[in-house]
Amino acid sequence: MYIDLAATPDFKRSLFNAIVAPRPIGWISTVSASGRVNLAPFSHFNLVSTAPPVVMFACNAPDDRHEKDTIVNVRETGQFVTNLVTWDLREPMNTSSFNAPYGVDEFELAGLEKAASVKVRPPRVAASPASMECELLQIIDIDPVGPGDTFSNVVLGRVVALHMDDRFVDAGGRFDVVRTRPLTRLGGNQYASTGELVELGRPNPPR
Template identity: 35%
Template sequence: MFFDFATLPAQTMYNLLTASVTPRPIAWVTTRSNAGVSNAAPYSFFNVMGHQPPTVALGMMRHTRGSLKDTAANIMENGEFVVNLVPERLISQMNQTCADYAPDVDELEQAGLVALPSKQVKPARIQGCPVSLECVSIASVVTGPLQTIVIGRVVAAHVDDALVLDAEQGFLNTPELGLVSRMHGGGWYARSTDLFQVARPATAELKS
């Protein structure tokens, strides 16, 4: 079936994209307002965009009333954020931070999470996340009246010691991170437990 996005309602386009582009990694983003209030919110419009420099991108929706949500507002104010990767054991707490709290509410506290200090940015990390990426915003692109893409440079990473296989080369025990990813529809997630490997072909092996 052919879908002409120029003719579709916004919700239909959202449903098509989120039902087909899966699984999506989740950035559990922590920020801090200029008033010192901590914020945490999960975003599945997220991925790594390169490594020279190390770059991530976040797709951030606005409130339907048009104002920026707390995460985006905090990043625009001070340019700093932390991407915490979500293990299955913290899925309930992550889901709690989806709630629409007022800007002066500490969402880490509301979800019963423990904040850990970062090294190079002010926003806290989340205890229990196997990987946390400290980031500074390098650009923001308004792609529509209700959405903005934030591009951030990763300035530091925190990784659980038990999951580091080779620190010099940056090799991790990825399956043991136990991360979850976002799937289709309301409340659907996936585990990364059913894995398979396909070797990349060498040029000499390609058929002419």
């Protein structure tokens, strides 16, 4: 199968989500300039750099407004927090994805306890085993190109503080992914967690 995207404007765009999978989920908490808290999951999320530590998340504009509440809040305050979603947190994460009116507190909607951050204003998800406090580096606005496209935003944030639950940090200081069971996004409404693991050391160059 070959698809010319320019010549096939009505193709199933969900194919991309199934091909680029599994994808980590950025559970992003923000707060508006007036103090309204927002929490939303983004499956277009990843680590960009470790030195300096930088993360990114991206989203398309919703049907009922120009930008998602998360983007509006980040533009206003220049801050956000990423909260690790585990398998056990899949239901409240899904509840927080509800397209609620602006100003609705998704923490309350999903029955989640807030935890205070240190360097930024947005709260953390108390039940999450790892959270990263971030300050905005840049928002890249992507304009629609063809039929079916929507306005998109890519957010880059510098990690300024890290919170980890001591129960998931081993004696060597490594974060225990197996016990944490991070939730990942697949195609459609499919989710998964860690499966079989293998460690592969980087090979030495041939002599």
